[in-house]
Amino acid sequence: MGKTLTTALVVVAIILAALFFLIHKPSIAEVDPVAPSSFSTDQIAHGEVIAGIGNCATCHTTDEDKPYAGGRDFSTGFGTLYSTNITPHPRHGIGRWSRDAFVRAMRKGVARNGNYLYPAFPYTHYKNLSDEDLDALYAYLMSREPAAYTPPENAMRFPFNLRFLQWGWQLLFFDGELLKPDPQQSDTWNRGAYLAEGAGHCTACHSPRNAFGAEQKDRAYAGALIDNWYAPALNAQQPVPVHWDTDSLYSYLRDGQADYQGVAVGSMGEVVHKGLRKAPDEDIRALAVYLASLGGPQDANAASQQARQMMDAAQQRSNRLRSHGEHLYITACAGCHFNAVGAPLALRAELSLNSAVTASDPTNLLRVLLQGVPASDGTPGIVMPDFAVLKDEDIASLADFLRQRADLPPWQGVEKRLKALRQQLGDNNKSQHGGSQ
Secondary structure: OHHHHHHHHHHHHHHHHHHHHHHOOOOOOOOOOOOHHHOOHHHHHHHHHHHHHOOHHHHHOOOOOOOOOOOOEEEEOOEEEEOOOOOOOOOOOOOOOOHHHHHHHHHHOEOOOOOEOOOOOOHHHHOOOOHHHHHHHHHHHHOOOOOOOOOOOOEEOOOOOOHHHHHHHHHHHOOOOOOOOOOOOOHHHHHHHHHHHOOOOOHHHHOOEOOOOOEOHHHOOOOEEEOOEEEOOOOOOOOOOOOOOHHHHHHHHHHOEEOOOEEOOHHHHHHHHHHOOOOOHHHHHHHHHHHHHOOOOOOHHHHHHHHHHHHHHHHHHHHHHOOHHHHHHHHHOHHHHOOOOOOOOOOOOOOOOOHHHHOOOOHHHHHHHHHOEOOOOOOOOOOEOOOOOOOHHHHHHHHHHHHHHOOOOOOOOHHHHHHHHHHHHOOHHHHHOOOOO
């Protein structure tokens, strides 16, 4: 009996030791802070473009006076994460990270001290970045102003607060393989794929996730609710009646508006108006080519004709309905969004084609109605006021009408979603007592 127990203990010890060596990641030695002058101006400028495409500033900035100092909270199903300080501050930031430590974090999801990083940091995409782009990004971040700020500690529930468990997550969901060019596609398409699947990490928002927070790769670009916005599907099942084509996507990513699908607001507004602002036109065009291909073959002339027919049909349905929702539409929306039969397309989006109306989730429409569209988003120089003063039942009636007008079934649970959004956005009192944003 004694020998059996001893043997069992030895086997367990060997297994635990093996697991330790498998799971444990060594720390990488600190280095003296790197002088910005050690990088070329061109390299830093290139790194700024990569950081923009990756939208790094949005996730790592809470105080505009301290860009990249971290502290933004990310609510997950496992607790709350806070973005880290990625300025070159030697104590609070990454100022003592070597280039190798930086690259390991980007490609392996392991910090300089050996801690596993949570995949809210999209290293699952950044692994695809080239050495040149990683070097440029490192140069750009190390040339920022150091910020003496320590973000709050993560508030993850047990056992998700045990970072070593991320080894198991990586074992299940992270293959580490680099994206390879598709020889059957053009150089422009492959460049777009590299940007979207690498620095842009587009599927991180536009793909649903499983119970463990990993992207469902078999449902890439199928749409997902994230950060209280709905990132719509971009694959062949995309909900817009007129699918995105290269030109509409280029216009949307460059200027924030597409004639048929709508304007970039909220999280996507930040991507377009901040992140992609300095990206060269050829990269925006490449992204558009790649993303448009996800929706299937394109025919711009047929799409334009289809759009006109759908708008005309929407007007005919409007003339027949005369519901409470339509009266609200006529009062609040038609002055800007009405497109008469046979007339040129109005400057504002046609709502019967708009992705906020045609999506399977009402969140985007409801948020825009509650918050409006500021001058910094959407079409330059044009604003949309908020309608938070409307009662929930009025907004629900308006949403029902817009869905009918688009020849789509009504959303379920609109008023419940509205109440949740009002609470989360902090404007519940204003809406119920007549205030406005």
